[in-house]
Structure formats: C-alpha cells, structure tokens
Amino acid sequence: xxxxxxxxxxEAFDEFFEDTYNNIVENRTNKQRKHAYIERNHEAGHxxxxxDYFSExxxxxxxxxxxxxxxxxxxxxxxxxxxxENVPFFQQRKDAVGRxxxxxLQKCTSSICxxxxxxxxxxxxxxxxxxxxxxxxxxxxxxEGVIQLFGDEYLRRPTPEDLQRxxxxxxxxxxxxxxxxxxxxxxxxxxxxxxxxxQYTRGSGKTIVLEAVASQDLWI
Numbered sequence: 001x002x003x004x005x006x007x008x009x010x011e012a013f014d015e016f017f018e019d020t021y022n023n024i025v026e027n028r029t030n031k032q033r034k035h036a037y038i039e040r041n042h043e044a045g046h047x048x049x050x051x052d053y054f055s056e057x058x059x060x061x062x063x064x065x066x067x068x069x070x071x072x073x074x075x076x077x078x079x080x081x082x083x084x085e086n087v088p089f090f091q092q093r094k095d096a097v098g099r100x101x102x103x104x105l106q107k108c109t110s111s112i113c114x115x116x117x118x119x120x121x122x123x124x125x126x127x128x129x130x131x132x133x134x135x136x137x138x139x140x141x142x143x144e145g146v147i148q149l150f151g152d153e154y155l156r157r158p159t160p161e162d163l164q165r166x167x168x169x170x171x172x173x174x175x176x177x178x179x180x181x182x183x184x185x186x187x188x189x190x191x192x193x194x195x196x197x198x199q200y201t202r203g204s205g206k207t208i209v210l211e212a213v214a215s216q217d218l219w220i
Contacts, residue, residue: 045129
C-alpha cells in the first residue's frame with residue numbers, strides 16, 4: 001500500500017514539475033523581443049562631426065574644440081591616428097552591402113565624451129549616430145588601446161630626469177620647487193556599497209575622486 005502511494009506521488013510530482021517547467025520556458029520565449037533595426041546613417045554622422053570640428057574651416061574654432069573634447073586637436077588626432085593604424089576595431093570597414101561603417105573619429109569622439117562629461121552611453125546617439133552597445137564597446141576598446149599604445153610613455157612613474165625637467169620649468173615660471181598642479185575629477189558611484197558610503201560621500205551623492213599632479217605641458 002505504501003509503495004503504491006509513493007509511486008502515485010512520484011508520478012504526480014513529475015507531471016507537475018514538467019508542466020511547470022514547460023510553462024516557464026514558454027513564457028520566457030514569448031517575452032523575447034526582437035530589436036528593431038534603426039537606420040542611423042553613419043556617414044551623415046561622420047560628415048557632421050568632421051565639418052563641425054575637424055575640417056580646414058570648422059564650424060567651431062580651436063578654443064571650443066578644446067572645451068568640448070577636454071584636449072586640443074593635435075593630441076586628439078594623434079590618438080585617433082594611432083588607434084586607427086594599430087587597433088583593428090577603430091579601422092573603418094564596409095558592411096555586407098558595401099556601406100561604410102563608423103569612422104575612427106566617431107568611435108574615438110564617443111569614447112572621449114562619455115568619461116569627459118560622465119554621460120550615458122546612448123547620450124551621443126543623436127549627434128554621432130552610435131547606439132548604446134556600440135558606444136560601450138568603443139569605450140572599452142579605446143581604453144585598452146590607449147593603455148597599449150601610450151602606457152609606456154605616459155602611464156608610468158616619473159623618472160629623476162622627468163622630475164628635474166618639471167622643477168626647472170616651475171622655477172622659470174616663478175614657482176620654484178613645484179612639479180605641477182593637483183587636479184581632480186569626480187565620478188558618481190550609483191551602486192556604492194552601503195558599508196563604504198562614508199568613504200565616498202560628497203554632498204548628497206556618492207563619488208569617487210581621482211587626483212593627479214598635472215604638469216603645465218598637459219594643457220598646451
């Protein structure tokens with residue numbers, strides 16, 4: 001009698017489990033949505049960017065370029081040219097129907113503006129014609145490419161020769177014993193752990209502060 005009851009219970013449980021599993025799978029399948037294709041017209045985005053900032057007679061003069069990009073055009077173009085020559089991700093290609101994809105300028109501009117302004121990945125879509133996932137991919141590859149290409153030259157500890165050069169420059173400019181100015185940047189940390197709140201609280205928000213000593217030639 002007990003064995004028969006156990007058998008019926010197992011059969012009922014297996015049937016219930018199978019029905020439940022099938023319902024879950026069916027609901028998940030029904031909830032999957034297809035992403036709508038958006039024709040962003042990448043070439044128009046590149047032409048607009050080029051005419052505004054990079055042409056021989058740009059819409060915005062150099063001082064507004066520096067204000068927008070947070071660096072001057074010479075440095076910006078050095079980064080763009082180096083990435084497009086050495087990192088395949090930043091090389092412009094054609095798609096299956098022969099249309100040009102995003103240009104190195106579009107990808108680099110998106111990667112520069114996102115951390116410079118602390119904006120969301122889709123904030124540059126309307127101007128540069130990049131979707132959110134593409135902008136995030138650009139930022140990842142941009143960061144890795146800059147570290148790879150410029151890390152040995154710039155992302156290192158100063159040598160005694162570097163420090164002496166900065167001290168000499170500081171003395172000439174009327175600041176003996178000075179190697180640079182302290183600069184900082186604040187990033188909001190939306191998901192900061194509660195236990196760490198006191199370490200990263202500034203005003204009503206939680207931010208991470210990056211401080212660095214910047215030499216005068218960084219701003220030229």
